[in-house]
Amino acid sequence: MSTVNTVRKGPVEWIVLDRPDRLNALDEPTRRALLAALLGAEEDPEVRCVVLTGSGRAFCVGQDLAARHELDDAGATVRDTYNPLVTVISTMDTPVVAAVNGLAVGAGMGLALVCDLVIAAEEASFACSFGKVGLVPDTGVSSVLVGALGHARAFDLAVTGRSLRAAEAHGLGLVNAVVPAGDLEQETQARADALAAGPATALALTKRIFRLAAHAPLAEVIAAEADAQGVAARSPEHAEGVAAFTEKRTPRFTTAH
Template sequence: MFETIRYDVKDNIAWLYLNRPDKLNAFIAQMNREVKDAIKAASSDDQVRCIVITGEGRAFCSGQDLSEVDEHMDHGQVLRDHYGPMIKQIRQCEKPIIAAVNGVAAGAGFSLALACDFRVVSERGSFMNAFIHVGLIPDSGNLYYLTQLVGHSKALELSILGEKVPAAIAVEMGLANQLISAESWTEDVTVFAARIAALPTKAIGLIKRSLKSATNLSFEDYLEQEAQGQRIAGLTNDHREGLNAFMEKRKPVYTGQ
């Protein structure tokens, strides 16, 4: 089904591997399309309760494959045709998405990680807003998400200087949620993803929906949306399971329904 990525579903987790390791998983147009299609498939699969995006080999994603770029290219149209649809599909997904940053995440690879809900990073991983080094601006939603995570001043610094941010500093800065040892990388990422997958999936989707609206609505309109979202959450099987587990003094077992 896919050629530039590998896609597997196991134990309610969809694993999406960027699979061009000889090119440090650099993006080509086909990879943009396949990531978009895989996220869409996971979104509509009731068996999937969490999505993990990671890279094969030693890199997460080094950004755009520059061998596909030439001076006559309309870079804006490339974004409209390839990167924009991919990032929009990620944003529209109401299931939790984890970027498991196993190595360098540079340029559009950094943007991909920023668009995810969580970023766990290997001690061998790093982030870099590398666009400035080829005379371009951060794209694929980069500054939209980066400013929310680290603020205007730090986003400006990372974008203009284009310096590498090592894993430990990324966690301190708020770019990443958790630092993971390279030795226990696969095991610890799986444990983290399983923890997220075991939570009430529909409630997570409603939380994501509310956060997206929080800065765009008046406070009164937000409260109304909040009430509508809580009504939906209150009708889920997982809410009933949570109440029953509380009354019975046991750990809840959520099904994502």
């Protein structure tokens, strides 16, 4: 039985962590299955947006501590099976939306926050709990928290491991929207559909520039903006956008990523 399932809803691919009895904890087979699902979506020209979520009452509680042998060489485990997940989510041209349905803990928090948009159910919560088991943040948590909150607030969350309710995470700018649990799927699908209907080339270029802007000097960022604008202006999507504006209609962007 697969621990990661995919469901296609039009041009949107839902990737579902499906170990509800383990709160979607990540053992190595699950991490590898998740990576395969993400790469499959990235390579499929019909997929214009990806949604990552969990089944049951958790989004993902991070490393499965029952798989203790995986931490015998924790550095290798992170490098070989966690870092590739962060890399593909953050670098794939296709937008990735996290639908956080419940607990997002440790590496699960990292997987959610490294996505391009985060929609959370009111009951969802986030916890940087690595320190509680004598470990350090990984799966992109360090980068996202320090970038969004600064050193002091990020360090506080890391050393205390305290839980952030969805509303607080939203107030801190870590989450884009908080919705009732019963509306999470519908609201996420609406956001994903809007992204899927957008100009794929421009969205992909914007994602690349924003990821670069998080760490690169201004000179490098504005050079990347200029290069990207040259590509975008030559795309059929730009021509369609201008035509739609002139004709006072909604643009119909169909170019695959």
